Amino acid sequence: MCGIVGIVGKSGVNQALYDALTVLQHRGQDAAGIVTSHDGRLFLRKDNGLVRDVFQQRHMQRLVGNMGIGHIRYPTAGSSSSAEAQPFYVNSPYGITLAHNGNLTNVSQLAKEIYESDLRHVNTSSDSEVLLNVFAHELAVQGKLQPTEEEVFTAVAKVHERCRGGYAVVAMITGYGLVGFRDPHAIRPIVFGQRHTEQGVEYMIASESVALDVLGFSLIRDLAPGEAVYITSDGRLHTRQCAVDPKVSPCIFEHVYLARSDSFMDGVSIYKARLRMGEKLADKILRERPEHDIDVVIPIPDTSRTAALELANKLGVKFREGFVKNRYIGRTFIMPGQAARKKSVRQKLNAIDLEFRGKNVMLVDDSIVRGTTCKQIIQMAREAGARKVYFCSAAPAVRYPNVYGIDMPSAHELIAHNRSTEEVAELIGADWLVYQDLPDLIDAVAGPKVKIDSFDCAVFDGKYVTGDIDEAYLDRIERARNDASKAKTNAVSAIIDLYND
Ligand SMILES: O=P(O)(O)OC[C@H]1O[C@H](OP(=O)(O)OP(=O)(O)O)[C@H](O)[C@@H]1O
Ligand SMILES: NC(=O)CC[C@H](N)C(=O)O
Numbered sequence: 001m002c003g004i005v006g007i008v009g010k011s012g013v014n015q016a017l018y019d020a021l022t023v024l025q026h027r028g029q030d031a032a033g034i035v036t037s038h039d040g041r042l043f044l045r046k047d048n049g050l051v052r053d054v055f056q057q058r059h060m061q062r063l064v065g066n067m068g069i070g071h072i073r074y075p076t077a078g079s080s081s082s083a084e085a086q087p088f089y090v091n092s093p094y095g096i097t098l099a100h101n102g103n104l105t106n107v108s109q110l111a112k113e114i115y116e117s118d119l120r121h122v123n124t125s126s127d128s129e130v131l132l133n134v135f136a137h138e139l140a141v142q143g144k145l146q147p148t149e150e151e152v153f154t155a156v157a158k159v160h161e162r163c164r165g166g167y168a169v170v171a172m173i174t175g176y177g178l179v180g181f182r183d184p185h186a187i188r189p190i191v192f193g194q195r196h197t198e199q200g201v202e203y204m205i206a207s208e209s210v211a212l213d214v215l216g217f218s219l220i221r222d223l224a225p226g227e228a229v230y231i232t233s234d235g236r237l238h239t240r241q242c243a244v245d246p247k248v249s250p251c252i253f254e255h256v257y258l259a260r261s262d263s264f265m266d267g268v269s270i271y272k273a274r275l276r277m278g279e280k281l282a283d284k285i286l287r288e289r290p291e292h293d294i295d296v297v298i299p300i301p302d303t304s305r306t307a308a309l310e311l312a313n314k315l316g317v318k319f320r321e322g323f324v325k326n327r328y329i330g331r332t333f334i335m336p337g338q339a340a341r342k343k344s345v346r347q348k349l350n351a352i353d354l355e356f357r358g359k360n361v362m363l364v365d366d367s368i369v370r371g372t373t374c375k376q377i378i379q380m381a382r383e384a385g386a387r388k389v390y391f392c393s394a395a396p397a398v399r400y401p402n403v404y405g406i407d408m409p410s411a412h413e414l415i416a417h418n419r420s421t422e423e424v425a426e427l428i429g430a431d432w433l434v435y436q437d438l439p440d441l442i443d444a445v446a447g448p449k450v451k452i453d454s455f456d457c458a459v460f461d462g463k464y465v466t467g468d469i470d471e472a473y474l475d476r477i478e479r480a481r482n483d484a485s486k487a488k489t490n491a492v493s494a495i496i497d498l499y500n501d
């Protein structure tokens with residue numbers, strides 16, 4: 001997951017883009033970038049780091065123009081090099097910049113086609129640069145000096161024909177407008193909205209509705225699977241379905257962990273979905289052990305709080321904040337490399353002993369992925385004097401890699417891969433471990449009102465909605481992107497941008 005944003009405004013958009021990226025920071029902590037356009041020229045600033053570190057006042061002053069896009073990155077392809085920070089740029093046709101959330105699964109084939117048939121050069125190993133070149137090529141071959149929505153939507157339709165995987169995209173066509181589009185399975189999220197100003201209506205496209213809220217935009221809606229929105233630089237909005245056989249299968253892990261709880265995705269309140277996850281989990285606990293001896297329910301901050309609160313309510317057990325989080329340390333799971341992740345858990349969370357001493361505690365997390373967090377947390381609970389340490393996860397066991405924009409490429413790094421619940425409990429040192437059942441998670445997310453036919457639940461059930469993932473593919477990405485390989489790739493591609501000394 002990454003965060004994307006685009007704005008067509010009536011005055012300078014630099015501050016609004018910066019603010020939106022700050023709101024989306026939970027989606028990526030590795031790199032950030034903004035590009036704006038003014039009088040046919042582009043102004044770009046991107047680098048590794050958090051939004052607040054990448055943009056200094058001098059950069060902001062140079063990001064002039066009423067239209068722009070931004071990105072925050074959590075790499076799932078290529079390396080962590082600043083050369084792969086987004087937005088990416090191609091000069092032909094028109095000067096196009098692009099920001100992408102997701103991951104392409106046929107990137108090797110596309111890279112070959114781009115070079116051999118489209119005669120284009122890609123300078124990094126980022127799938128997003130490949131995606132940009134496919135889009136640019138499909139616009140270029142239409143040969144129009146001034147592209148209209150017809151050419152833009154035709155190019156998006158061609159992208160859908162050629163690209164596989166998960167992608168939510170914003171792209172800016174210099175001097176003409178902003179386009180947003182979503183893959184034909186709607187795996188990754190993207191919404192658009194508007195705000196009224198004295199100068200007229202401004203439009204914004206973003207990964208999550210919370211970015212619209214905070215900037216005073218009202219949500220128009222989510223993009224449908226395969227749909228594109230095109231907003232011209234003078235503020236005319238067009239939308240069109242560009243896929244032949246679109247199907248809604250959003251990534252359910254957005255609801256479990258990735259998204260902010262005050263966002264709405266495909267009509268579902270993430271907050272309410274998490275409350276329902278807590279409710280369902282309480283039902284399961286009561287089914288498994290109606291006579292349980294849990295004294296207190298304690299969440300593992302931050303993401304699990306909402307589910308834990310409702311779980312405690314439903315069980316009729318006290319809810320207590322047993323861990324204090326250092327607010328200056330980011331999300332552990334999206335850190336690059338296991339060493340950093342492991343070190344961060346202890347630095348980030350500290351136990352309040354009196355909530356543990358002599359008690360049977362039920363610790364709640366939203367998910368257990370590599371097991372980095374829960375192993376250390378359980379040990380901390382014991383050191384704080386807990387009598388028994390139970391653990392539950394608001395999501396089912398994560399057993400399979402993700403290939404659509406979450407960096408979980410290696411099955412062997414997942415603690416529950418090929419292991420039973422009892423085996424995981426033993427490994428993490430829990431006296432009792434409860435995982436949510438998948439049908440309950442789906443019910444919790446779909447909720448009583450919204451009709452979503454299917455979700456991408458691949459990390460839980462190994463079924464990949466795009467239908468192009470086989471063992472050979474999984475083996476390849478496992479080899480290329482396990483923690484050890486990534487460390488090597490990052491070392492050799494520290495500078496892979498055009499040489500510029
Ligand atoms: O099993 P693991 O590999 O440790 O991954 C799962 C943990 O990582 C995430 O927390 P994170 O610290 O990233 O963010 P949060 O503060 O939003 O909970 C998630 O909420 C779990 O706590
Ligand atoms: N997490 C993401 O969405 C990553 C986008 C893209 N695949 C990259 O690695 O930059």
Ligand SMILES: [Mg+2]
Nearest residue numbers: 300301302303
């Ligand atoms: Mg967490």
